Amino acid sequence: MKNKLIVAGVIFTCLVLLVGCGDEKWNPLDVEIVDHETGCLALEEESITTLWEGEDIVATTIFSTSVPCYQIRSISAREKEDKIEVKIKLEREAGACIECIGFQKITFRIKNPRLYPEINLELQVEVDGQVLIQTIIEQPAT
Secondary structure (H helix, E strand, O other): HHHHHHHHHHHHHHHHHHHHHHHOOOOEEEEEEEEEEEOOOOOOOEEEEEEEOEEEEEEEEEEEOOOOEEEEEEEEEEEEEEEEEEEEEEEEEOOOOOOOEEEEEEEEEEEEOOOOOOOOOEEEEEEOOOEEEEEEOOOOOO
């Protein structure tokens, strides 16, 4: 009887651990804006690029907007296993704005993410209530 209780206890403990491991939570990351350029779309192409600087990831995204006159209102980042999610919210500046198809070039730094063989970086940019999503797979420098 005692052996059956020990086996049942071990099985229960293993199940609890397995369920807990599958429910890993998002961890916040420090992220900062390095640069933000705007202008009329000319030769720029929509893109996202990344590079490792020491323990940090520096990413630059270029995307079009209805006009160039936008300000960054917020940025946040979080990670879960090998996935990093960055959210940037833009709001249109008050006042007059030049009428052209605009571009936004935003460079940001993600500080000290956990290292994995590959990192799945998803960028969500909210502009005028619309969300633009860009994804890139980044491999740390060796």
